Structure formats: structure tokens, C-alpha cells
Amino acid sequence: MSDTSFVRTEMLAEQDPPPTSVGVIGWLRANLFPNWWNAVLTVLCLAAIWYVLSGLLGWTLRSVWTAGSLSECREVMIATWGSTHGHACWGVINDRWLQLLFGFYPPELYYRPILALLLLIAALAPVLFADKVSPRFLYVTAAYPFLMPWLMWGGSIWTPVGVAAGFAVAYLVGRAPRGAVPGLVLGILSAIVWWMAWFGFPVQAEVLAAGLGEGLAAISPDTAPFWLETVESRKFGGFMLSVMIGVVAIGCSLPLGILLALGRQSNMLIVKAICVGFIEFIRGVPLITLLFVASTLLNIFLPPGTNFDIILRVMIMVTLFAAAYMAEVIRGGLAGLPTGQYEGADSLGLNYWQAQRLIIMPQALKISIPGIVSTFIGIFKDTTLVSIIALLDPLGLSNSIRADTDWNGIYWELFAFIALLFFIACFGMSRYSMYLERKLKTEND
Amino acid sequence: MAESIHDTVVEREIDRRKMRVSDEVAVQITGMNKWFGMFHVLRDIDLTVHKGERIVICGPSGSGKSTLIRCINRLEEHQTGQIIVEGTELTSDLKNIDKIRSEVGMCFQHFNLFPHLTILENCTLAPIWVRKIPKREAEETAMHFLEKVKIPEQAEKYPGQLSGGQQQRVAIARSLCMRPRIMLFDEPTSALDPEMIKEVLDTMIELAEEGMTMLCVTHEMGFARQVANRVIFMDDGQIVEQNEPEEFFNNPKSDRTKLFLSQILGH
């Protein structure tokens, strides 16, 4: 008989693991020095990191903070360290940081972009943190697309009111007929008619005031709270301009991308062909080409004499560009959904738009979050390309700062500062995307 | 044969008081044909379903059973012939399709619950958006049906946290929340482990006991014997034989039916 039977008579007590496998020593052993070969690599890596950091930190920290020009900077460096090599001259940032942030926006009106930024935060909060922020802030979100241009460019408040009213008209008229397509067509038509009436006959304020009664008649359309000093587009610049273009492109490209992705999947042949054609064309063309089209070619197609704002044109182009990429990212998410989800929605009698909004998109967008945020980050950084068509984004401004004899020849400090600004924004987006993914993951599985 | 066949025995006494077939017609299919591309998947289907009928459809894999019941709520489009559901003919008119879909409940092999919504939200979604019922009322109805399928305590969970049998019962409750007049089942138990099949079958039996009109594609022959009033055998896209369960199982007429029954019942 073989000796395989065994009965434990005494149970073993729990013991601590050996000290070499836990704690600091254990961690070091496991991760940095598991064998002699890895130990050599670890030491080499640490040496390389030290070499890079010591140079970089030395340059960053042993630097000149107050100077009115590059030559002044150099004098200070010679006086302090005996050489100009390896020292940053942050004096240029000290001198020009407002310009890098705001471009040539009139300094006495800086409060307007700042207010726009604060409102942006209030408008984004209920969207980004829906579970923590009161949904009442959604009113700010709804008003923001009309408030922001007014704050930035100024002019009469009746302009944004008229634009917003056009959307309201489109919504109300579009609801009237039965069916999605006639509603859409009627809605768009009525909005166009409304805008033509509103902006074609610039008497709106008087008409409105008369319509609303005695009290309002006193309001003149060009006095303080109803009229802001206008700021021309060519004064816009700096990080402010990048954020403006980026926010508009990001905000508009997502819904547009969703529609394009759905259109691409549609079994209506013409809709599908238009969407595929659009996506493939835009993705096949460099953004710079589109920006040149925006800055020069578009004038050829527009009726002569129309004054179509250059920033608006650039925003439209960047949005279209982003939307094409967004459409493909979302299409990937749609492809990841099992057909059972469509069948489940259909079998309950949900119509196409209900199924998309309630069942398909929430899941497809969730799958696509990493891709969507990558596209956002890419687009935000691509806004620096507008310097090519002479808009003064931070990179464009760095050129014009160097054109000043005071700062002729300064590069790295400006680029480092601009890079830092972009890094903060992009890193924030990336972190948010990870937060969102984690939240949605724990939420439903 | 690909599909798993279980002959789960229905143990309890079935209450037949409300199981009454009426003269009213629920579904009328005449001369219906369907092709997938060049493939003639359903051929000359004629089928009349009366209110209160419990029909079991069986047949080998690929014979068109799923396609047939999916035509009834237009998940698949038929090309010729006529399908009339509750007096409304299925045409390409989207209004009619959505109306019929809201009156015909359907349960799938893989449940098709919405994983991003809680069980309760799964059940209230369609009543709120399609029937325009106030949220509070929809939630009450949903809880009523979740109690009926015996999982009210799971209402706040997400589908991924439930077992297969529980998910299928939620799917049944979700359909019932629309107060359907007809229920379609497409192999509701064939993705389930044996111990979960019984709980789903029990739910379906209770539904039958309340007089629901049901069309079930299933290979649960115990269910067919005791609950169905008619068994339909399909092969090659055609209805080959239909009869009362007793006759169908004990005295099949067609050779194809005999072969099929001998394969699945193992004698």
C-alpha cells in the first residue's frame, strides 16, 4: 500500500513574511534590484535622470527674474555667476506674461475675459461633475455660448439675445409638426427667417422696448449694461485665444462628431455618402491647409463686402477638423456595442433618437472616453497652428515679443512658459478622463 | 445540434382557470416570405395566433424560428405577405412599427438588458419615454413586476451584478412594464445554467396562468407539454407540423418531426 494518506494533526499558526519581501527593503529588492543586471540598469537610469535634472533645474532655478531686456539679463548673469551659460532669463515672462495670456486685449477690459473664464468654469461644472454640482448651473451652460462672444467682443446685448431667440424660435417651431425631419427643416428655416429679420432691420431694441411697455422703453441699446465696448478680433491673442478656439472646437466637435458617426452608420444612402465624404476629406487634409482656406480662400466664396470674422472662421475650421476625428472615435465606440442593445431598445418601442440618446450613446461614449479626450487634447494643442495665419496665439506672440529689440534672441524661456500653460490644461483633461472612466466603471459593474 | 436541450420537469400543478384561448386574433400572418439576400429564410408562413394562446416553436438550429418571431415585432423586415398584429398591419410606416413594438414584449436569449442603467431604470425607461407615464408611477409599476418575478431587492443594482437567471427575469419584468398584449420569447433559457432555467420557466408559467398570449421559441419540452396549447415544428424556413402538445409528442406525423423529436428526446 502506498504512503499517500496524510492527516494533519496540528494546524499551523500564521507567520510574518520575511523582512526582505515587505517594506522598503522588499519594495527596493522587488522593483529596482531583483538581480545584478537590473541593478546595473537601475543605477544607469538614476545617473541619467540626475544628469538631465541637474542641468534643467540649474537652468530653471539659478536664473534672473527681474530684467527689462535680454541684455540687462545677461549683465546680471555675468555679475552673479560670471557666465551667461546655463541660466534662464525669466525676466521676459515677468515683463510680458499679461501679453502672453491676453494678447493685445485692452488691459482695462481684462475683467471681461476673466469673467468669461469664471463663467466657463460655472458652465462646465454641471456637465463634468453632474453628480456633485446642482443641475441649476445648467442654465449657465445654456447661456454661455451666447454670453461668451458678447463678453469677449462686446457690442449690444441684443445681438446675443437675438441669436439665442433664434434658437428658441427654431425649437418651438420645430416641435409643432409631427415627425423628426419636417420638424428639423421647419425649425432651421424659421430660425434663419428670424435672424434675417432681427439683424436685417436693426431696430429690434426699439421694437422690443415698445412691445414690452413703458418701463423698458427707457433702455437705450447703447448704454452700459446693455452695451460693452467692442474689441476687434485682431487684438485677441495669447493663451486666451487658444482657450477660446479650443473650447469652441471641443464643445462643438463632440455633438457634430456624434451626428457624423450616426450618419456614417445610417442606411439612408445620401446621408451616409455625405458623412463618409466629409470625414474622409477632412481627415485626409492637414489642418494648416484648412486654416489657410479659412484665412484666404473663404473670401473668394463669400459675397464681396461680407465681413466674416477671422477668429470665427478659424473656429469653424478647427471644429470641423476635430469633428471628423471625433466621428471616427465614436464610430469605434458604436462598433463595440453588441447588436442586442439596439434590439433591446427597438423591442421596447423606443424610436431612433430615443434609443440613441438613452441606450446607445451613453454606452458608446463611455467606451470612447479615452479616444475622445485624446482628440480634445490634440485639438487644443493644434490651436497653436493659427500662428501660421498671423493670429497671435502664444507661439505667434513669442515671435512678436522677439521682434522687440529688448527681447531679440530669447527662445527657451518663452517656449517653456507656453509649454507649461498647455501642459497644465492638457494634463487636467487627461486626469479628468481617468477620473471619469474610473467613476463609470465602479458605477455599473 | 447546437442548441442545448433540457427537459426540465415542471413540477407544480398548473392553474388553468385563466388560460383560455379566445376567438379574437392577436397575430395573423398570411403568405409571408423573407429572404436574407438571396437566402430564402422563411417560406410561405401562414400562422394565426388567438388571444390567450401559448405557442411553442421548435425546430433544428437555423430553421428560421428566431427570424419568424422577430418579424412579428419588425426586428426583421418581411418582403412579401402580410403580418397583422393586434389589428395593425406591419408596413414600413414607422409609427405603426413603434406602436406594435410597444404592445409586443420580447425576451432574448442574451437578455439584452441595458448595462449602464439600474434594474429599476431598465424597467422604467420605456414606460417613461414611450408611454409618457410619470416617473413615480412607472417606478411603482416596475416594483410591482419586479416583485412578481421575485427580485424586488435587486432594483438598485446594475445588470452585471445579477446572475443569468435573475437577468432574464428582469428582462421579463422590463417587457411586462409596458403592459404588452403579446409576449415573444426567443430561447429565453438556452444561455442559462440548469439550476437557473427553472426560475425563469416558473416566471413564464405564471405569465401563462394569467392568460398572456405567448409565442416561445424554446426546446424546453416539459414546458411545451404542460403549458403550451400548440406546438409548431419548423424546418428549412417552413412550418412543417403543428399540433396540440399531446398529439405532437406522442403521435408526430411528419418524418422530419419524428427525426427531430428522437434526437432531442433521446429515444
Ligand SMILES: Nc1ncnc2c1ncn2[C@@H]1O[C@H](COP(=O)(O)OP(=O)(O)O)[C@@H](O)[C@H]1O
Ligand atoms: N441577419 C442575417 N443575415 C443573414 N442571414 C441570417 C441573418 N440572421 C439569420 N440568418 C440565417 O437565417 C437562418 C435562420 O436563422 P434563425 O432564424 O436565427 O434560426 P433559428 O433561430 O431557428 O436557429 C440561418 O441559416 C441563419 O444563418
Ligand SMILES: [Mg+2]
Ligand atoms: Mg434562434
